[in-house]
Amino acid sequence: MNAFALTPDQQAFVASVKQLAAEQLRPLAEAGAEGAVNRPLLKAMGSHGLLARLFPGVESGQPTRQAAALDLCLLREALATENTEAETALALQGLGSYPVLQSGKDEQVARWLPAVASGDAVAAFALTEPDAGSDAAALQLAAEPDGDGWRLTGSKMWISNAPEADFYTVFARTVPDAGSRGVSAFVVPGDRAGLSGEHLDLVSPHPIGTLEFDGVRVHRDELLGEENRGFAVAMRTLDLFRPSVGAFAVGMAQAALDAAVAYTSSRTAFGGPLIKQQTVAHTLAEMATRTEAARLLVYTAASAYDAGATGLAGRAAMAKLFATEAAQYVVDSAVQLHGARALRRGHLLEHLYREVRAPRIYEGASEIQRTIIARSLQP
Secondary structure (H helix, E strand, O other), X not given: OOOOOOXXXXXXXXXXXXXXXXXXXXXXXXXXXXXXXXXXXXXXXXXXXXXXXXXXXXXXXXXXXXXXXHHHXXXXXXXXXXXXXXXXXXXXXXXXXXXXXXXXOHHHHHHHHHHHHOOOOOEEEEOOEOOEOOOHHHOOOEEEEOOOEEEEEEEEEEEEOOOOOOEEEEEEEOOOOOHHHHEEEEXXXXXXXXXXXXXXOOOOOOOEEEEEEEEEEEEHHHEEOOOOEHHHHHHHHHHHHHHHHHHHHHHHHHHHXXXXXXXXXXXXXXXXXXHHOHHHHHHHHHHHHHHHHHHHHHHHHHHHHHOOOOOHHHHHHHHHHHHHHHHHHHHHHHHHHHHHHHHOOOOHHHHHHHHOOHHHOOOOOHHHHHHHHHHHHOO
């Protein structure tokens, strides 16, 4: 039980998502090819209404432009507790689609979001480049004027769902040497001529890849938001998603904690259950405390976003920083308590150990989060 007062409806929603993930989504996730987009899994998530939950109102044709951050966090935490593949599939759909929801024209929203919500279209967020990671304002993908539009030339790296996505939210430089002020955002169909890419082989096999733009033509009506204001489009999405990355981490931490409690309660050593050993009990206490503290930071940041509070960037950074660092500790501690059995391929904790490392890097590494927090403290 946590101290944040979820409503009965929210509690029921979380329970239903966990049950769905355990009973129906997990088999689809396990049947998917490692490192590739799992379209059957996405289709199932769409048919059960989980993807539509990302875009309230989309099924009626009138999606709400203001995303619900707490709802997103509850969804990601619940999925992560039971099946990280389903959580990641949902998160990547949201990350690629939210710039369209928040900044797109009505025609762009109508074209792409219903298909994403139903699980028929795969979305991607294309910001990072080989030489522009934490310093996203340094991106160099060139958008050169070409008639009533632009041609994109350059590379992207560490891109979600690349190169299999049906469309990409692409951030490109429309004004050379202008930093964050010269970036524009576009929605680019995945089958556009001149666009190619390849998968990347990662420790945790998510569908992540590279993209190459060889004079890819984009039209004026594919611009997201205002020209040269695309960096704000990206940051607005990340401010929303950073607390939910923390929710993903909390879900993994809870799964590891539950496994550790169950194992140490049943494992007998030194004349009694392991959980009766003070060192073990204190480790579990620390794991539980960090997990709960992370959860509360995440929920508070998300609630502040939904309420339109000020200082959102600092709150989001705190939530992501603390939750991802806490999850790393909790999963590592759970592995230590289980011993060598947790290192065997296919064990839940072996899986979580590989999964938990990346969130401390993507969508702003922990060091970047500390910088954002420090800036928020300055008068």
